[in-house]
Amino acid sequence: YRFANRLLRSGARVLVAVETTSIERGSFIVPLSCAFDPWLGGGITADDVQRAATDAGVSLSPLSETDRVVAAPLAVTRVGLYGGGGAPFNHAAILALAGFPVQFLSDADARAGRLGEVDVFVMPGGGFRAMHGQIEPLGEDGCRAIAEWVRRGGMYIGCCAGSYDCIVNTDSFLRSCSAQGHLQLINAGPWADAAAVEFLDLQSPGVGVVKVRNEQPDHPVMFAMPEEFEIVHYNGPVLDPLPERVVRDASEAVGLATFSGWTDRFTPAEGFAGGQTDGESTYLARAVAAKRCSIMAGEFGLGRVVAFGSHPEFGFDLAMTERCAPARMLANAVLWQSMSGGAGAKADPAPNVGKRIGLPIGSTFTAVVPLAHKLAKLACDLRAKSIDPPPGWLNPEYAMSVFGLPPREVWCRSLVQLADLANDVAGKAEMLRNQFAENVSAYPDGFPVALLDALLKCEQWMLDERPAEWQQDGGYQGVLALLRTAIGMCEKAVANWHVELGPPDGPYGYVHDNPYHLVAGSYLAAIGCAAGAGKLMEAMEGELAVAEWVASSASAKGR
Numbered sequence: 001y002r003f004a005n006r007l008l009r010s011g012a013r014v015l016v017a018v019e020t021t022s023i024e025r026g027s028f029i030v031p032l033s034c035a036f037d038p039w040l041g042g043g044i045t046a047d048d049v050q051r052a053a054t055d056a057g058v059s060l061s062p063l064s065e066t067d068r069v070v071a072a073p074l075a076v077t078r079v080g081l082y083g084g085g086g087a088p089f090n091h092a093a094i095l096a097l098a099g100f101p102v103q104f105l106s107d108a109d110a111r112a113g114r115l116g117e118v119d120v121f122v123m124p125g126g127g128f129r130a131m132h133g134q135i136e137p138l139g140e141d142g143c144r145a146i147a148e149w150v151r152r153g154g155m156y157i158g159c160c161a162g163s164y165d166c167i168v169n170t171d172s173f174l175r176s177c178s179a180q181g182h183l184q185l186i187n188a189g190p191w192a193d194a195a196a197v198e199f200l201d202l203q204s205p206g207v208g209v210v211k212v213r214n215e216q217p218d219h220p221v222m223f224a225m226p227e228e229f230e231i232v233h234y235n236g237p238v239l240d241p242l243p244e245r246v247v248r249d250a251s252e253a254v255g256l257a258t259f260s261g262w263t264d265r266f267t268p269a270e271g272f273a274g275g276q277t278d279g280e281s282t283y284l285a286r287a288v289a290a291k292r293c294s295i296m297a298g299e300f301g302l303g304r305v306v307a308f309g310s311h312p313e314f315g316f317d318l319a320m321t322e323r324c325a326p327a328r329m330l331a332n333a334v335l336w337q338s339m340s341g342g343a344g345a346k347a348d349p350a351p352n353v354g355k356r357i358g359l360p361i362g363s364t365f366t367a368v369v370p371l372a373h374k375l376a377k378l379a380c381d382l383r384a385k386s387i388d389p390p391p392g393w394l395n396p397e398y399a400m401s402v403f404g405l406p407p408r409e410v411w412c413r414s415l416v417q418l419a420d421l422a423n424d425v426a427g428k429a430e431m432l433r434n435q436f437a438e439n440v441s442a443y444p445d446g447f448p449v450a451l452l453d454a455l456l457k458c459e460q461w462m463l464d465e466r467p468a469e470w471q472q473d474g475g476y477q478g479v480l481a482l483l484r485t486a487i488g489m490c491e492k493a494v495a496n497w498h499v500e501l502g503p504p505d506g507p508y509g510y511v512h513d514n515p516y517h518l519v520a521g522s523y524l525a526a527i528g529c530a531a532g533a534g535k536l537m538e539a540m541e542g543e544l545a546v547a548e549w550v551a552s553s554a555s556a557k558g559r
Contacts, residue, residue, distance in 0.1 A: 001331045002545070003056035004028045005099025008076050009450075009546055010553045012044040013037070016339055018220070019070035022063075026223030026332070029063065029071050036063070039073070048553070055549065072339030079334060080105045080118035083466075083476025085134035086161060087523050088124040089532035089539075090313035090320065094327045095122075096542030100334055103457070104476045106466070107137035115149040120337050125234060125311060126161030126473070127524060128511055130202060131173075133473025135165055135180050143183035151249055151301030155337035156185055157330070160236035163307035164190070164202065167237065168246060173201045186298045186305045188253040191240035191290070196283040197269035199506050204235040205259075205284035207402040208266030209316050212257040212294045220336035221297055221306055221329055222256055230263060231294065231326045232314035234523070238283070239293040239309045249301045256306075257295040259288045265316065265404045272507040274396025274406065295329070304340060306333045318403060318410065319417050319531045320523060357459045362436030364462045364480075368429035371483040375530060376422035378490035382519065383415040391497065391515070397504040399516040407516060414520035414527050418486075421530040425483070428537040432458070435544060448554060454547035458540045474524050479533045486529035489518040493526075 004014045015029040030049050031037035053060050079100050081088040084107035096102045127133040150156050158166045166185040196203035210233045214225050241253045268282040294310045312329045315322025358364030399407035464478035493515035501510050511517040519526045
């Protein structure tokens with residue numbers, strides 16, 4: 001994906017194979033001869049392609065004029081990530097490292113028409129209030145704006161709560177969140193089960209690593225995915241195709257992957273509070289038997305919709321930072337939009353004015369290091385505090401099990417990983433600061449436009465912070481704000497070490513007071529904020545790498 005996107009963003013022609021007898025579907029094709037591809041423009045040479053391949057670490061295979069392939073030309077495809085609630089950071093890292101231009105859009109941006117700046121809109125997993133925390137800030141106007149944008153040719157990708165946001169939900173959910181009725185984009189709903197565990201208006205299978213079966217290997221979203229694979233599920237919906245098309249302008253929904261099993265790294269919702277569960281009688285087990293869906297797709301007007309009930313962006317570790325095979329489906333989905341002709345809209349992004357920047361350039365990264373080191377020390381301090389006997393807040397009725405682990409194990413492992421993540425963020429900051437300095441040296445008379453835009457984007461991703469008055473439910477914040485949030489959570493955990501909680505109140509009870517939930521209990525805790533900061537910095541690496549490539553290519557052509 002890096003190879004293809006670097007060429008595309010340099011002005012080269014790149015296609016993707018969709019029907020073929022000689023190569024794998026989803027392979028990228030870079031034509032060099034008008035005899036092979038008469039629509040080929042000038043300016044790209046075999047040396048350019050080989051240099052891009054070497055830089056991206058991929059191998060090339062020649063195509064001859066006897067090879068018959070049906071291919072779709074690609075365009076530079078711009079991705080907007082919803083920042084008004086939830087956790088969009090893993091998506092940002094995956095897609096930016098793959099070479100796609102990425103930006104964050106708030107609920108206010110959606111209402112103001114800024115969806116016209118992007119071709120794909122990603123709604124991530126939810127915050128503390130799940131779907132309500134994402135949809136209520138959008139309101140009816142924001143939901144209508146997203147739906148109309150998709151109807152005109154945009155793509156909506158939902159993950160977990162983001163999929164709940166776009167499906168046909170229950171009447172009880174609509175009574176509590178009526179605006180969601182204006183964001184129904186796909187003829188699918190949550191699979192109802194009277195015995196399922198319910199909280200926050202959702203029925204959760206559980207948290208951890210599950211198994212799914214690829215039901216549509218020839219669908220663009222599933223290109224190169226194996227027959228069966230593992231993926232993280234984190235309280236998201238089990239998706240169910242509707243027997244009738246009830247969403248106006250929406251096609252029939254297609255099940256791309258069905259649940260096929262689970263691993264020992266999975267905790268069913270029935271086991272959140274500890275104790276043994278009969279695996280065969282859980283909601284997930286019944287969903288497996290019924291062949292219900294983890295991933296679905298459809299079309300809405302001229303646009304496309306991909307609903308991931310599970311999380312292709314998450315890794316299989318507790319902080320969910322590992323890079324895993326399901327991430328390919330995110331890039332595949334974006335390419336589906338590109339090959340479907342829905343990419344390349346002409347609206348220009350808002351100019352980089354009114355945004356804060358650090359001067360001299362690169363100095364903002366210096367502020368990261370002491371914050372990251374403070375967070376690492378707090379993690380070590382918490383790890384040094386005895387949990388023998390366990391504090392009351394660490395008992396299973398207050399601290400939920402996840403990933404097949406009891407809360408004590410989650411707590412101990414998370415503190416180790418939190419310190420590692422914080423130190424890794426400090427190292428990334430120093431590396432990026434040096435990279436900024438190298439660019440200053442390389443372009444003493446001024447940066448090329450593509451590189452300057454990337455540098456400004458990195459500055460914003462460091463400094464952005466939405467005012468507390470918005471009461472944003474998780475959502476996008478810059479690296480410095482994420483680190484400060486993580487530090488505040490750890491400090492509150494220290495202060496609340498001897499807290500006495502009231503009666504047990506479900507798996508996420510006392511989420512803002514329980515040290516377990518403050519530090520380790522979810523991807524919204526301190527460990528998640530540290531992971532988000534690291535993922536944002538990975539996204540910066542991806543943006544800078546493409547911009548440096550484009551700048552060097554333009555410089556080479558100039559010579």
